Amino acid sequence: MNDAEFADVLAAVRHFVRTEVIPREEEIEESDAIPSDIRQAAADMGLFGYCLPEEYGGLGATLSEDAQLAFEFGYTTPAFRSMFGTNNGIAGQVLVSSGTAEQKQRWLPRLAQGGVSSFALTEAEAGSDPSGLTTRAVRDGDGYVITGVKRFITNAPLADLFVVFARTGAEARGAKGISVFLVEASADGVSVGPKDRKMGQAGAWTAEVVFDHVAVAASGLVGGQEGAGFGEAMKSLVRGRVHIAAVCVGMAERLLAESVAHARSSRQGGRPIGEFQLVQAMLAEIQTGAYAGRAMVTEAARAYDSGADRRIGPSAAKLFCSEMVGRAADLAVQIHGGLGYMHGVPAERMYRDARLFRIYEGTSEIQKLIIGRALVRDDG
Ligand SMILES: Cc1cc2nc3c(=O)[nH]c(=O)nc-3n(C[C@H](O)[C@H](O)[C@H](O)COP(=O)(O)OP(=O)(O)OC[C@H]3O[C@@H](n4cnc5c(N)ncnc54)[C@H](O)[C@@H]3O)c2cc1C
Structure with a gap:
């Protein structure tokens, strides 16, 4: 292109x-x-x-x-x-x-062409620290048999393909010995639970996925190499963080547009509420966060594409932008007053939708650990 x-x-x-x-x-x-x-x-x-x-x-x-x-x-x-x-x-x-x-x-x-893939990493005791995953892929002739349970898997109810992280090494814990497999959703032994009932982001589905002695041919081992899975997961998540940060910026810009429109049209004491300086201050705070986020994402993506920074920038952008949009949504609800608490008002919906961004693809705490560790080790 x-x-x-x-x-x-x-x-x-x-x-x-x-x-x-x-x-x-x-x-x-x-x-x-x-x-x-x-x-x-x-x-x-x-x-x-x-x-x-x-x-x-x-x-x-x-x-x-x-x-x-x-x-x-x-x-x-x-x-x-x-x-x-x-x-x-x-x-x-x-x-x-x-x-x-x-x-x-x-x-x-x-x-x-429109098929759907899901990334199946998280388990009950392996979220922030996926090196604790217990799903196993046991050698069986030329192929493998996968057994384990994944949770919160986005698009699982729609998926044609699961990209599944499973332990092939002898270790019970740790990043070593994790491999990644391509598993067809239609394979025997794959079952997807009911859709999770979430706080927000309606229309986006997650579910538990059970792999019960699922036979996978050797050709399903990604790259044909055992033990590379943890590194693959981390690499993919780094890229995803810049994308999520950009989505947060877009949402903050929408929250701003909704808030400005409301501030111009809603009246108290015979005046549009946008004439009150305390309302203007809230608008200014949303605007400033979105502007900073846009600049940060643009720079983080540039540095990622050039190869200059594939560690600190993506985590810093995700941390800042996901926290920033949470604050923007909170301010937008405040600007809307009682209406901001009512279903059917975009600010109310986005207030719930935005909460997820601080949790998935690495929580805010995990982004801080990544940034801090890279700075102290000076190998970022
Ligand atoms: C809607 C949704 C969609 C998702 N989609 C997918 C998907 O498609 N594929 C997938 O594999 N996963 C997916 N996830 C899982 C998501 O990535 C995890 O929920 C997330 O990484 C947090 O893991 P956890 O839920 O186990 O929480 P935990 O890891 O138990 O975290 C709980 C709290 O402890 C803190 N914490 C944990 N470890 C540390 C530490 N070392 N130091 C400081 N604080 C710590 C966390 O920051 C958090 O505040 C999804 C989750 C949701 C809610």
């Missing part, structure tokens, strides 16, 4: 989000689902594979381009991006970075 082609994609996404998705946000919230015509349109625009390589049917976006698109996705319900987020991000990037030619050929074109 050259610059002109990317500009067209960006403009089309911006137009689609603002004219087709935003008007349907309440429908998505109430039905807890993305309407099939929106899903189809997203697939037709290439969004299921915009970060996958062009030779496999994707659009080949760089992380800087991904960030610009994610600013737009963030402007509407996060369920829209979540539908194809795992393909372009955490799950798909494992295949892009380490899959064999045969694995890429088999899966990437299918994902780019």
Whole structure:
């Protein structure tokens, strides 16, 4: 994709989000689902594979381009991006970075056309510290048999493919001996639990996934190499952090637009509330956070793409932007007064939706540990 082609994609996404998705946000919230015509349109625009390589049917976006698109996705319900987020991000990037030619050929074109992949890392006692995972892949002839339970897996109820992290080494704990496998959702022994009932982000689904003695051929071991799984998970999550930070910026910009519109139109004492300086101060705080976040994400993505920084920048951007949008949502509710506490008002919905960003793809505490550790070791 050259610059002109990317500009067209960006403009089309911006137009689609603002004219087709935003008007349907309440429908998505109430039905807890993305309407099939929106899903189809997203697939037709290439969004299921915009970060996958062009030779496999994707659009080949760089992380800087991904960030610009994610600013737009963030402007509407996060369920829209979540539908194809795992393909372009955490799950798909494992295949892009380490899959064999045969694995890429088999899966990437299918994902780019609208198939869905899920990243299955988290377990009950392996969230912030995935090195504690206990799912096992035991050698059986030429292949493996996988047994274990994953939880909170985004898109699991829709998935065609699970990118599954499992222990092949003898160690009971630790990063060593974790491998990553491609498991078809239709394989015998794979079962997906009921959709989780979440606080927010309605229309984006997560569920528990049980792998009960699932037979996987040796060709399902990513890269054909045992023991590389933990590194793969970390690499993929680093990239994902910049994307999530960009989504947070988009949401903060939307919260600002909703808040400014409300401040201009809602009146108290015969005057628009936007004329009160304490309301203006809240608007200024949202604006400043969003502006800082946009600059930070742009720089973090640039440094990631050039290879200059693939550690501190992504964590710093995710930490700052996810905390920033939480504060922006809180202020937006405050600006809306009692209305901000009512269902059907975007600020109320986004207040709940934003809370997740501080938790998944590494909590705020984990981002601080990554940044601090890199600084002290001076090898960031
Ligand atoms: C909606 C949703 C979607 C998700 N999607 C996926 C997915 O697609 N695939 C997937 O694999 N996972 C997914 N997750 C899992 C998510 O990544 C984890 O929930 C997250 O990493 C936190 O892990 P945990 O829930 O086990 O919490 P814990 O790790 O138990 O954390 C609880 C608290 O302890 C703190 N804490 C933990 N360890 C430390 C430490 N060493 N130092 C300081 N504080 C610490 C945390 O910061 C947090 O405040 C999803 C989760 C949610 C809620």
